[in-house]
Amino acid sequence: MERRFLPVQGLEARDEAGIMAISGVTARFNSESEDLGGFTEVIAPGAFDEAVLVSDIRALYNHDPNFILGRAKAGTLELEIREDGLHYRVPALPESRRDVYEAVQRGDVTGNSFAFTVERDRWEQRSEGKPLRVIEKVRELFDVGPVVYPAYANTVVSARAITTAKEQINVDLSEYWARHNKIWTTVAPSGL
Numbered sequence: 001m002e003r004r005f006l007p008v009q010g011l012e013a014r015d016e017a018g019i020m021a022i023s024g025v026t027a028r029f030n031s032e033s034e035d036l037g038g039f040t041e042v043i044a045p046g047a048f049d050e051a052v053l054v055s056d057i058r059a060l061y062n063h064d065p066n067f068i069l070g071r072a073k074a075g076t077l078e079l080e081i082r083e084d085g086l087h088y089r090v091p092a093l094p095e096s097r098r099d100v101y102e103a104v105q106r107g108d109v110t111g112n113s114f115a116f117t118v119e120r121d122r123w124e125q126r127s128e129g130k131p132l133r134v135i136e137k138v139r140e141l142f143d144v145g146p147v148v149y150p151a152y153a154n155t156v157v158s159a160r161a162i163t164t165a166k167e168q169i170n171v172d173l174s175e176y177w178a179r180h181n182k183i184w185t186t187v188a189p190s191g192l
Contacts, residue, residue: 020093020101022059022069024112026144028085032132039123041133048086051116051138052079059090060143061100063115069097069145079144086114088144104146113147116140 029045052072059077061067070077070090080087093101103109119139124132 020098021089021091022093022101022104022146023087023089024146025084026086026088026112026114029083031085035130036133039131039133040129041135043085043135045083047135047138048081048141051141052081052086055141057141058143059088059145061097061145062147063113063143063145067097067100069093069100077144086144088112100146109146109148111147111149112145114144115142117142 027043027048029043031042033041057072057077057079058065059069059071061069072079076090076092078089078091100109117139118135118137120137121133121135124134126132
């Protein structure tokens with residue numbers, strides 16, 4: 001299993017009517033990582049297409065199963081593959097995880113991460129610099145969520161009220177369809 005940690009570019013936090021939500025971009029496509037120990041990597045568009053449909057994905061804080069925030073099969077974690085990357089949302093954070101919400105809201109937690117296994121990748125040797133790994137297909141996606149120490153650039157994590165999160169996702173979807181007239185994948189629990 002591999003883990004990638006992604007830094008934040010912006011942060012928004014709101015709590016309306018006592019319902020806390022956390023959302024973020026856990027992986028951006030075609031965005032090069034920091035040094036991962038002698039190489040850098042990018043995630044190709046389409047890399048998550050199958051994995052989000054077959055994996056039992058959890059939202060965890062710092063990859064810790066003692067800090068579960070949501071789960072796709074339970075309907076408490078939503079994942080969306082958009083043109084720019086893999087987005088996640090926990091629409092109603094458990095009250096017991098107020099500490100995570102507050103850490104994101106205050107800016108103490110500044111990144112996102114995901115844990116995965118790779119089915120297909122390719123390596124590119126550059127004339128200068130470190131080799132580049134291109135992840136073309138993720139076999140299994142184990143978890144996503146906010147973390148303290150990120151490794152990728154250009155991601156966003158935010159904490160907000162559920163109504164604000166739902167409004168934003170609807171605006172994002174309308175804008176996306178208007179610009180691209182393409183279908184994106186939504187992972188929802190079975191039975192919905």
